[in-house]
Amino acid sequence: MSLEEIYNNANLSPEEIALMPKYIDSSYDFYDSSAFEKLFQYFAFDGPVRMPYGTAKARTGEPDVWIIEYLENRN
Numbered sequence: 001m002s003l004e005e006i007y008n009n010a011n012l013s014p015e016e017i018a019l020m021p022k023y024i025d026s027s028y029d030f031y032d033s034s035a036f037e038k039l040f041q042y043f044a045f046d047g048p049v050r051m052p053y054g055t056a057k058a059r060t061g062e063p064d065v066w067i068i069e070y071l072e073n074r075n
Contacts, residue, residue, distance in 0.1 A: 002074070011038055016033070
């Protein structure tokens with residue numbers, strides 16, 4: 001699945017999509033963004049690729065880091 005498909009399936013707005021390269025490059029704070037909320041919902045509950053439960057609960061990993069790393073590997 002392409003980044004564009006992920007972003008569309010997670011219902012990111014055009015503005016949020018435009019900021020994603022900056023989030024991925026760590027120039028902007030992803031955790032406090034609306035894009036994080038939508039992508040977290042998508043990967044933790046709705047999407048075909050599921051974030052590990054412990055990471056979603058922030059017990060064994062950080063959900064924002066998991067999302068960014070997953071998206072980086074899609075480039």
